[in-house]
Amino acid sequence: MKLTRRKLEIVSTAAKLFRKKGYNSVSMRDLAQALDIKAASLYNHISSKQEILAIIILEVAENFTEHINTVFPESINSVEKLESVIENHIQITVEKTDALACLNNDWMHLEQSDLESYLVMRNAYEAKMRSIIEQGIQQKQLQDRNVDLVLFSLLSTLRTLHLWYSKNKETSPQLMFEEMKQNLLHGIIR
Amino acid sequence: MKLTRRKLEIVSTAAKLFRKKGYNSVSMRDLAQALDIKAASLYNHISSKQEILAIIILEVAENFTEHINTVFPESINSVEKLESVIENHIQITVEKTDALACLNNDWMHLEQSDLESYLVMRNAYEAKMRSIIEQGIQQKQLQDRNVDLVLFSLLSTLRTLHLWYSKNKETSPQLMFEEMKQNLLHGIIR
DNA sequence: ATTTTAAACTAACAATCGTTAGTTTTGTTA
DNA sequence: TAACAAAACTAACGATTGTTAGTTTAAAAT
Numbered sequence: 001m002k003l004t005r006r007k008l009e010i011v012s013t014a015a016k017l018f019r020k021k022g023y024n025s026v027s028m029r030d031l032a033q034a035l036d037i038k039a040a041s042l043y044n045h046i047s048s049k050q051e052i053l054a055i056i057i058l059e060v061a062e063n064f065t066e067h068i069n070t071v072f073p074e075s076i077n078s079v080e081k082l083e084s085v086i087e088n089h090i091q092i093t094v095e096k097t098d099a100l101a102c103l104n105n106d107w108m109h110l111e112q113s114d115l116e117s118y119l120v121m122r123n124a125y126e127a128k129m130r131s132i133i134e135q136g137i138q139q140k141q142l143q144d145r146n147v148d149l150v151l152f153s154l155l156s157t158l159r160t161l162h163l164w165y166s167k168n169k170e171t172s173p174q175l176m177f178e179e180m181k182q183n184l185l186h187g188i189i190r
Numbered sequence: 191m192k193l194t195r196r197k198l199e200i201v202s203t204a205a206k207l208f209r210k211k212g213y214n215s216v217s218m219r220d221l222a223q224a225l226d227i228k229a230a231s232l233y234n235h236i237s238s239k240q241e242i243l244a245i246i247i248l249e250v251a252e253n254f255t256e257h258i259n260t261v262f263p264e265s266i267n268s269v270e271k272l273e274s275v276i277e278n279h280i281q282i283t284v285e286k287t288d289a290l291a292c293l294n295n296d297w298m299h300l301e302q303s304d305l306e307s308y309l310v311m312r313n314a315y316e317a318k319m320r321s322i323i324e325q326g327i328q329q330k331q332l333q334d335r336n337v338d339l340v341l342f343s344l345l346s347t348l349r350t351l352h353l354w355y356s357k358n359k360e361t362s363p364q365l366m367f368e369e370m371k372q373n374l375l376h377g378i379i380r
Numbered sequence: 381a382t383t384t385t386a387a388a389c390t391a392a393c394a395a396t397c398g399t400t401a402g403t404t405t406t407g408t409t410a
Numbered sequence: 411t412a413a414c415a416a417a418a419c420t421a422a423c424g425a426t427t428g429t430t431a432g433t434t435t436a437a438a439a440t
Contacts, residue, residue, distance in 0.1 A: 025299070028429080029428095040391090043429070048429080143376075145378065149369045160346045185377050185378060187377025189331070217398080219397085230420080233398095381440100393428105394427100399424095402421090405419075408415080409414075
């Protein structure tokens with residue numbers, strides 16, 4: 001099924017609802033009501049509830065994948081690569097808040113090939129991030145620490161930044177970027 | 191209803207299932223099957239599915255509340271208070287992994303007075319944490335940054351550490367503590 | 381003006397949901 | 411061993427779930 005204008009409205013409304021209550025707590029009747037139509041009418045545009053979830057999540061996942069794939073091979077140092085990753089996370093947080101929240105909360109409700117696609121992308125993303133960190137340690141730009149825990153410390157904050165942003169929408173991406181760069185890379189101690 | 195031995199078995203089995211699939215994706219029949227009984231038999235021990243969720247979440251929330259209430263008034267400096275908070279998060283992550291994940295993922299499915307209780311505790315917790323950070327900045331132990339973003343950077347990682355731990359159960363709490371203290375407080379840059 | 385297409389509708393389906401009522405089995409106490 | 415309590419069972423309820431079939435309305439193209 002093609003992605004028409006109306007279908008995009010349905011998907012983005014779904015993302016908003018999924019974010020608030022979770023995929024399994026939003027019924028097709030809930031979604032229809034939010035669009036002021038009947039549940040059955042949704043099926044003129046989409047083939048299943050699952051399809052909606054897959055569209056929402058895979059699009060964001062592809063955004064992340066594309067970015068890491070361009071940054072990873074660049075001839076800049078590890079810290080600069082990490083800064084670029086932070087910037088990208090903030091941009092997606094700001095521009096696709098709802099979809100990002102869905103990805104974080106409901107990816108495990110994807111099924112079959114969509115779930116597999118997502119996991120492949122996520123694993124590849126983390127592998128490249130780990131590799132950037134390892135390089136940074138080797139080149140003495142980063143402290144010599146447990147790589148997996150460094151990776152987790154970074155990603156856990158970046159992935160859930162939408163929780164903060166949704167309560168602070170007036171904050172400029174630029175300020176978020178500067179502050180998060182400091183917090184994540186330089187720590188908080190004076 | 192009292193918390194008998196059997197009831198605790200039900201609650202902890204539920205926590206395990208809720209963590210994997212989410213509250214609304216686990217049916218009472220799923221839970222019963224995991225315990226090798228029929229769904230109706232559960233109601234000899236618990237009064238509702240909601241009660242199970244409330245028991246799981248509120249117990250962990252009270253653990254966090256108790257700890258911050260003892261650390262907050264102590265006459266130690268802000269950095270030492272933050273270290274104690276980090277230590278507590280790690281301890282709860284290790285000892286109550288499933289329940290902590292439930293709290294993170296499913297608190298919004300609490301209802302009425304239980305939801306209210308949870309939010310009161312969470313707000314109080316964050317307020318005390320914010321106050322510790324503010325004090326640290328005043329006393330020049332912490333860098334002068336956006337307090338809310340510092341708070342979020344710390345809590346986002348600490349709250350989701352269970353995701354990392356569940357894939358790295360062999361790691362000692364002591365090592366986790368030392369590494370996370372470094373990552374969160376001192377940053378990762380050399 | 382007529383045909384075609386897009387997008388809504390009503391009505392209903394089989395499945396699953398949390399839960400209740402009433403009964404039987406199991407294990408402990410008198 | 412009889413009596414009692416705890417914990418399982420079967421059967422069923424009303425509500426809600428995602429989805430389908432068939433129909434009507436509204437807009438666009440001929």
